[in-house]
Amino acid sequence: MTKIKSTESFGKKLLKLVKNNPVPLMFVIICVICIPLSGYSAGYLIGEIITRIARNSFLIISLLIPIMAGMGLNFGMTLGAMAGEIGLILVSDWKVVGIPGVVLAMIISIPISVLLGWFCGKILNLAKGREMVTSYIISYFISGVYQLIVLYAMGPIIPIKHSSLVLPRGYGIRNTVNLLSMRQCLDNLLAIRIGSVRIPVVPFLIIAVLCFIVVWFKKTKLGQDMRAVGQDMEVARAAGIKVEETRIMSIIISTVLAGFGMVIYLQNMGTLNTYNSHTQIGMFCIAALLVGGASVDKASIGNVFLGVILFHLMFIVAPKAGMNLIGQAQLGEYFRVFVSYAVITVALVMYESKKRRANSLTGLKLAEDQEVAK
């Protein structure tokens, strides 16, 4: 193997790199073109990117474990996001402020996430091989349940004391929940400044710990079982691994992490859009992960960070570049949605075509064998 590699020409290597990582390279090119057009300073861009890494990485990391278990991109992470939002709404009402508020919101989200994750995992076990589309639809379904609870049950059934949270009619939560009491409390704790760039140390520490946990988790028995189940369910089952249980576990873990991630995300934003915050979060996280070079069946922590940097760099520079180029800032927002869907589509198509290419390889092998035999 190594011998063949060393004799490969540089051009071939480059071609291979392009072939294996078309999506990240495309984004690098877009960013390289847009950065000078936008006219932003390097300091500003670095500061923005650091904020966004701190804000989004946790959410994206929550996607890794279902991919390891062979369940694809977990669109159902939205379920965890909703659990985190419910936690934040209750904590705001109870007037628990600052870091205790954030921690309490996370704790409240855990049982909700576990329940939703278990439900989602159960359903995905009934739809093996179609996990992605199923989890996508489940997220809409549970979004409806969430609206029912937040719009009608909060007030009459779940007591909400403070009228600032409640709609004027007397029940249901307002469109926006102000999280000023918790705003950036994690980010500002122990934050340090390097030049004009503020570094939120605590979120970075949390993310580092999570990365460590993910790496450690891969080495546990459960992690090993998930990898086995992800690659071949039937072989794993024949070896006595409880396939269904393992798959459900992976979704529960993902959902719980997504709940934590949403709390971190929203404390940075400072406001909660009660009915909208979670709707697109799953899609943007998945798009970011794919931009980082992940695929439906393979993703690493490296993909997460590369993805956050490239995906968000584009969002920062594209509107300004569009403004400077054709005088229209909407271009950026338009890009955001358009590109997310495009990236997911490309990733799904590539996943299929890669499988097909692997199939045609066995054919080529047969033809080759004939030549050898001759």
Next chain:
Amino acid sequence: MGNEAAPLLEMRNVSKEFFGNKVLSDINFTMKKGEVIGLVGENGAGKSTLMKILFGMDVIKATGGYGGDVLIDGQKVIFNTPFDAINAGIGMVHQEFSLIPGFTATENILLNREPQKHHFLSEIFGERLNLLDRPEMSRQSEAAIKKLGVEIDPDMMINQMPVGHKQFTEIARELSKTGTRILILDEPTAVLTEHEAEALLAAIKRLSEQGIAIIFITHRLHEILTVCDQVLVMRDGLIVKDVPAGETNVAQIAKWMVGRDVKSDADESREKAAHLLKEEGKPVVMSIKRLWVDMPGETVRDVSLDVNDGEILGIGGLAGQGKLGIPNGVMGLYPAGGHVVFNGKEIKLNSPRECLDADLAFVSEDRRGVGLLLDETLEWNIAFPAMQIHSKFLKKRLGGLVKWRDDKAIANVTKKYVDMLEIKCTNTKQDAKELSGGNQQKVCLAKAFALEPKFLFVSEPTRGIDVGAKALVLQSLKKFNRESGVTVVMISSELEELRQTCDRVAIIANGVVSGILPATAPSEDFGLLMVGHKAEEASNE
């Protein structure tokens, strides 16, 4: 081990029925510690079913269990699941690899039996959060590999391994289980190169010296003679021979395998010989050169074959050797390469439409998947391809601008074939899915007949249908050939039915043609070809 005098494994009067269909009867044999038993037989002889019983596979229990007793160390045992069998010291290596492709050999060998380390988090959250003990894993897998006595890299990924190493990994996995005393190897050498197979045979001998008893299923008979102490020959659900390997030879075993000498119908064979003679002067209508087909489980490696005009050519061979891949590859249903020339014209591979346009037709072995539109009526099923491909049964209106379906003609042609093939149905508008298997098969044939092809591939036409329907299907094929002069290539696992129906029979082994014989050749010659002896070797022995 309790009673030393008792044999390690004993089967007493074991029998098995699938829905009233007896597939095993009166199986008796014993096995000592360290003994190697070779188990041979044609497909469908009952080898797999017997091994499934021994290994406690779920399918046996789900279909009503089995009769007779299985004894280990003289004690009667009942295995409800494979895990019971494993606990009793039985290891089985299946024909299909049961390995995780992206795992290393070590990870596969110890799959779900990994040594683990406890720590404080696993005390709280449970056993599954234990860390894997990698050094201990390496130690155990290396020990298992050493026991087997082969050289495989324990840290190599399975998907980068040559096939032989995968096989060794699987055997090493069984050996790493504590207390494996009986090892079942189901055609372990079928996918191996000669060199790899030799290494495996050496490993089998070594294991037997270590006291592990081995049941070795294979179609390569000379392997049996090399490593086995005892040979069990199965046929039609019975053990027909149980002899020491030293007292027999390949030709004898092959004869026992295919068994029953056909009652030679003198007239029929004379008619056949005459027909053959007549056909020999006929030109080649289809010439297949260096065909490969990537059909999972039926890989064709390098087939060259000439089909004469107007003959019925049989293609036989054991399951998984590639006979089914030939028609599927030529007709473009699976990726294929090589050259196929039909009537002097090259047929483009991987394009079903082109084959159909060239007046080839194919009755698939997968009648529910490829063969039939299950939710449509008989009329539709029979007429649809002809309508689609040759624009038959269409009435032109408005000067050919609009084509109308000619329902009357469709009903007529359906009626004709229903009568001809004696398809049992309430009327020609019945849904295809409501018919029995045999009648569905007849509809598939009718569909192909309605195309009025020049050349017909028929794949496993009698699979899973009853005796009466079988005879009728074969008869109508023969009639179709003799009366319309259509060249027929029939692929079947049943040698007897090929010999009855065809003029010549080609046998496929390991993806290549191992020989072509006239249908009147004795069955042991075919048996030898099936187990991979080339024609010249067969005549030498």
